[in-house]
Amino acid sequence: MADLGNPKNTIAILNKYKFVFQKKFGQNFLIDNHVLDKIVRAAEITKDDFVLEIGPGIGTLTQHLCENAREVVAIEIDKMLIPILSDTLSDYSNVTVLNEDVLKVDLNTLVQERNGGKPIKVVANLPYYITTPIIMALFEQHIPLDNVTVMVQKEVADRMQSGPGSKDYGALSLAVQYYAEPYIAAYVPPNCFMPRPKVGSAVIRLTLHKEPVVKVKDEALLFRLIRASFNQRRKTLVNGLKNSNELNFSKEEIINALKAEGLSENIRGEVLTLEQFTALANRLFDNVKNE
Numbered sequence: 001m002a003d004l005g006n007p008k009n010t011i012a013i014l015n016k017y018k019f020v021f022q023k024k025f026g027q028n029f030l031i032d033n034h035v036l037d038k039i040v041r042a043a044e045i046t047k048d049d050f051v052l053e054i055g056p057g058i059g060t061l062t063q064h065l066c067e068n069a070r071e072v073v074a075i076e077i078d079k080m081l082i083p084i085l086s087d088t089l090s091d092y093s094n095v096t097v098l099n100e101d102v103l104k105v106d107l108n109t110l111v112q113e114r115n116g117g118k119p120i121k122v123v124a125n126l127p128y129y130i131t132t133p134i135i136m137a138l139f140e141q142h143i144p145l146d147n148v149t150v151m152v153q154k155e156v157a158d159r160m161q162s163g164p165g166s167k168d169y170g171a172l173s174l175a176v177q178y179y180a181e182p183y184i185a186a187y188v189p190p191n192c193f194m195p196r197p198k199v200g201s202a203v204i205r206l207t208l209h210k211e212p213v214v215k216v217k218d219e220a221l222l223f224r225l226i227r228a229s230f231n232q233r234r235k236t237l238v239n240g241l242k243n244s245n246e247l248n249f250s251k252e253e254i255i256n257a258l259k260a261e262g263l264s265e266n267i268r269g270e271v272l273t274l275e276q277f278t279a280l281a282n283r284l285f286d287n288v289k290n291e
């Protein structure tokens with residue numbers, strides 16, 4: 001089968017099937033073999049691996065995954081791409097394509113049935129309109145995962161890997177780092193895609209923590225706290241938490257919890273580490289329980 005990392009071959013396939021790009025599905029297909037190799041290397045794929053690809057498009061990255069992994073399942077929402085994938089992946093017997101919306105698939109059952117519940121790798125050049133929901137769904141549903149290696153918008157990759165004090169630090173950084181260790185493997189310019197996106201992109205690998213890095217008593221409360229802290233970035237943490245309609249703490253309760261953690265009542269959320277947010281959440285949790 002023709003190498004789709006070569007733009008000429010991609011154009012030939014698109015013409016053969018008279019494919020029309022669907023903007024609503026975030027379709028920007030890769031046309032650069034260096035980038036494809038980088039993704040596969042960053043994901044550390046071996047012949048032992050079961051890989052889930054989200055959004056295979058015309059199968060460009062899928063071909064590389066089939067070459068390197070034991071088994072690949074690719075979930076593609078656009079039914080117009082299914083006959084194309086049958087064609088471009090016809091050389092491989094280790095791939096299954098599912099015509100589904102990945103957000104509606106029961107991935108835990110899929111991993112159970114196809115990989116005996118053992119951790120899988122997820123690889124994708126993600127549709128940018130739903131990057132965060134897809135990544136958070138993988139984490140929050142506790143899918144058994146080794147790592148998730150994805151192409152995302154450059155700014156999103158920067159936000160995922162930044163720490164306290166950086167302008168990029170926020171709820172997404174903390175949510176991602178709670179579950180995984182981020183590593184940006186490459187920045188990728190628009191000319192590596194067809195059609196060219198308006199934004200720069202990056203390949204980021206998220207390696208799941210084997211053991212939790214913090215011990216939280218109430219995970220939902222921790223994330224409500226984090227969201228409230230960054231909802232009103234310019235306000236102090238006390239005001240951010242007090243104004244949140246997801247939380248129900250008085251100003252006094254919040255100030256007391258901050259003091260007990262050795263933090264100033266004028267502090268802003270953007271300087272707190274994940275450990276500090278966790279300690280604060282645990283403190284507020286204990287206080288409410290003991291009331």
Ligand code: SAM
Nearest residue numbers: 025028029030055056057076077101102125127
């Ligand atoms: N992997 C291909 C590549 O690198 O050339 C295509 C990547 S393109 C950025 C994103 C792909 O995800 C498209 O094929 C699009 O149709 C598909 N997609 C968009 N939303 C999806 C969803 N909710 N579930 C599954 N696939 C989706």
